[in-house]
Amino acid sequence: MSEPSTLFEKIWQRHVVRPETDETPAVLYVDLQLLHEVTSPQAFSELERRGLALRRPDRHLATIDHSTPTTPADKHGEYDWTTAQARIQVETLYENCEKHGIELHGWDSPNRGIVHVMGPEMGATQPGMTIVCGDSHTATHGAFGALAFGIGTTEVGHVLASQCLLQSKPKTLGIRVEGDLEPGVTPKDVILHIIGRIGVGGGTGSVIEYFGSTFRAMDMAGRMTVCNMSIECGARAGLIAPDETTFSYLQDRPKAPSGANWDAAVADWRTLKTDPGAEFDRLVEIDAAGIEPSVTWGIHPGMVMGVGGSVPDGEPDALGYMQLQAGSPLAGESVDVVFIGSCTNSRLSDLRAAAAVFRGRQVADGTRALVVPGSGLTKRQAEAEGLDEIFRAAGAEWREPGCSMCLGMNGDIAQPGELVVSTSNRNFKGRQGPGVRTVLASPLTAAASAVTGRVTDPRELPEVTP
């Protein structure tokens, strides 16, 4: 009988083309590379400069999401590009995909969306796969029990040419959370709490496996929210073992296996879990009952507190930038903009949570709220349920899919000094516009803050939580 092994170990072993030696890293096979317009053009140029062919176009899937406007095209079909260069970048991806035979979901595709929303929705993300993308939030796909990580543009080129990556084997970090979440506490609060606990460098060099009853109880969107932010504690990837929730999400998706292949795939996927007795290099255990609705108060995602708490002392630079006083509450701070979207929190269940708050309420005077669905599919599903009407009636903007204000590349930014309560993943200085102050939060907390115009604990609004 073989040694008990972790989920990570099992996926790794399945993809070793050449094992690691003392002198050289492992050559690891990549099942799927996702592409978007920002981190791919130089990789395609390098491929051409070297006269190399794209080895496996069928193992690539592309979308446009980062540089794209989130306002609809005008009556002439023209988009409101932030710069001519943004348009050129998108056109360059069109040309590269056309030339190399890559499936691209561009403007005319009903599936187009944020790369980490679209891939799972199409069923392209499957348990046991290795998935890469030139984007640090690729760990999102780990929610399906896939080993998924962000890479740089040079490595994007390696995968284009060889379908392989050089990788040294990471360490494993087990994060176990047990128990039910309190009302008003969401998967976003869980991952913010975890990052606050282990720190922004706490996962460096490691692949995280999240396990325990709290994650088992989450739907796939919640698991994606958790895995998405693994990079914010420095981890290379985050994983959750697949189960019935995973299988029922994937069944009948366009790129998922079908018929007899489906049954065989599920039988295989059931083996993808950490064996009893297998050990992680490090284990962190957390009680779900101690997790509150969480927000960031500072300038990186490890500066986390419960929304009802007081801002801690000891980081003068962060406090200065955020214009906050140590010892003061963050709740009650005036909010200029609320952003609900990004690869962290733009899926249907996130939009439903936000709509539950907006229903019958109004965005506060002096506050602007932007709701940006993660994909075309999510947008249509939300509209079929009438969520768009709830957002519009509340005075929020309902936009076209894209990364939008998470990183502001497409021109969706706030003004210097403004405070943004954002469901995205990074509160770095200037990330959402020069001088903009970002508070990361769940969709519930963000929506509650929109209707009060102040940073607000969603549990304080009647009828928001059951």
Place this chain on the structure above:
Amino acid sequence: MSRALIESRTFNLPVKNIDTDQIIPAHFLTMTGREGLDRACFFAWRFNEDGSDKADNPLRNHDRARQQVLVTGENFGCGSSREHAPWALLDYGFRAVISSRFADIFRGNALKNGLLPITVDEAVANWLLDNPDTVVAIDIENRSLKVRGYGRFDFPMDPFSAYCLVRGIDPLDFILQGADDIRRYEESHGK
């Protein structure tokens, strides 16, 4: 001078957790080439919105010709995977960065572009942060950092990256030398 041997003075940015949005803000990422990122490097630290120089720019006294080694606080390069970060640092004029910890993706991206990420113990990093404009010599082949007036230290670097840097070997060539292995893997695993 060989890429494997750098002798230069240090320049300090004593800040922890410098993320890649600080190294190069996202609005510079719409480019489709990789040249000309000198001005983009630490843009929001150096320039006002209107493009004028910032009075409190922490790099204002940096001597680019003489200080090609950046010393920073821990967890340098966290955040986004943008390879534009090492491209910008190189275009600006840095050839190596010394820190007590680097974010994984940044370190990999830097190595692939010949920007040397040198990890040192906290004590060494702190000494350097206390002693700006120190002469250092970085020897990749022997993975050794010499700090004038303080000592000589080994630094970790995976042997393959060091080999590629010293010999000028391209990692993609190494992967493609194993094309038969890749084909066999695809056949035997039904890929």
